[in-house]
Amino acid sequence: MSDHEYRSDARSHWSQQISRWVRLACQREVQSPKPGNVSPGYDFADATVADFLASADAIAVVMAMASERSLGTTILDCVEATRRVVGHNTNLGIILLIAPLATVPVGQSLTDGIGTVLNAATVDDSVAAYEAIRRTQPAGLGEVKDQDLLQAPTQNLVECMRLAADRDLIAAQYANGFQQVLxxxxxxxxxxxxxxxxxxxxxxxxxxxxxxxxxxxxxxxxxxxxxxxxxxxxxxxxxxxxxxxxxxxxxxxxxxxxxxxxxxxxxxxxxxxxxxxxxxxxxxxxxxxx
Structure with missing residues (x-):
């Protein structure tokens, strides 16, 4: 096997692993009886365990290639993949949290690699992420003066998330290096x-x-x-x-x-x-x- 073939095979194996881990993580989350959440025997009127499992399959395929794509593209494509199978928001928060982690390349721990991923985020990533959020229409989002979701962002994704970090723990992860996760x-x-x-x-x-x-x-x-x-x-x-x-x-x-x-x-x-x-x-x- 040539070096090129070996590297290609290694990338393929890593992509398969990422896809498997994403799917397993989402499955274990929704199948565990957590208080107040959708779980077996506790469907909501607008969201079911089956919806979350279908969403897990959808984003696992997209996340598999995260390390070879821009962060914003991964986020937006995951949202679109979810919409194709369930038609409503089941997993925006999961996507926003797992996409940067899935982007950390093979050979690096998440703690060592997450900073590099976040520091590489651009305004284009903000544009894609904002579009993803708008398409999901999550509950309870108000208007803000700077970098509002209804406007075109002018700062990179980390800076945009930093502006929301004091009121949203998911946004805070982009500002603090995923401290609450890792x-x-x-x-x-x-x-x-x-x-x-x-x-x-x-x-x-x-x-x-x-x-x-x-x-x-x-x-x-x-x-x-x-x-x-x-x-x-x-x-x-x-x-x-x-x-x-x-x-x-x-x-x-x-x-x-x-x-x-x-x-x-x-x-x-x-x-x-x-x-x-x-x-x-x-x-x-x-x-x-x-």
């Missing part, structure tokens, strides 16, 4: 793996841990920051109660779940679910999950 998230995942035997319950705990630390950006946008703060407090109380180790603590989790599902699922912690998918992808990609 720092907090992977640390908490390791803690869950050590303390909890069930892999599904590990994901449930991870979601509650994120809520307890950060609240939820989607809840804040849809219901106001005070509601996000209340959800954060309830998650903190659940962790202090001794769940999941305490044998009679499942009712405490059920109470949080019921609260989040009330009011027509308006309190759905969708941003938290997006982070869970990203952390699982990072764990798979860097060998922390098998």
């Amino acid at each position: 720092g907090n998230g992977l640390k908490w995942l390791a803690e869950a793996q050590q303390a909890i035997e069930s892999s599904s319950l590990q994901i449930t705990w991870l979601a509650v841990r994120f809520l307890a630390e950060f609240g939820d950006s989607l809840i804040a946008r849809k219901c106001g920051p005070l509601m996000s703060d209340l959800v954060q407090k309830k998650a903190q109380e659940l962790l202090r109660s001794g769940w999941p180790q305490r044998s009679d603590s499942s009712a405490d989790l059920a109470d949080l779940d019921a609260f989040l599902r009330a009011d027509g699922n308006r309190r759905n912690p969708g941003t938290t679910a997006d982070f869970i998918a990203a952390v699982i992808f990072a764990g798979l990609r860097d060998g922390r999950i098998v």
Whole structure:
């Protein structure tokens, strides 16, 4: 085999791995019973487990080539691929979080490579990402004075995201080097793996841990920051109660779940679910999950 053929074969294998990890991350996220989210037995009127699984298959194909394409192109193409199979927004947050991670090339850890990916982002990436966001019409987005989504962006994608970082935890990842995914998230995942035997319950705990630390950006946008703060407090109380180790603590989790599902699922912690998918992808990609 020539050097060219070897490199081509290696790229193909890496692309297949990225695609597999993206699909697995999205599947494990939606198939785990996280409080307030779409999960088996808990479809929403406008979003089902089947929708999320179809979306996972769609973006996995696009993400496979992320390291050889621009970040903005990957984001926009993932949104378009999703729209072709489900016709509505199931995964914009997941796309925005996983696309930069999937772009880190083979041979580099995510921690070492994510900065290079973000620093390479351009105004063209902003244009593509803005178009992707507009096409999904996510809930609760207001207008801002600088780099508003309804205007043509004039700054690179990291700078545009930095302007929203104080009100959106996904945007903050572009500004802080994915600290909550690669720092907090992977640390908490390791803690869950050590303390909890069930892999599904590990994901449930991870979601509650994120809520307890950060609240939820989607809840804040849809219901106001005070509601996000209340959800954060309830998650903190659940962790202090001794769940999941305490044998009679499942009712405490059920109470949080019921609260989040009330009011027509308006309190759905969708941003938290997006982070869970990203952390699982990072764990798979860097060998922390098998």
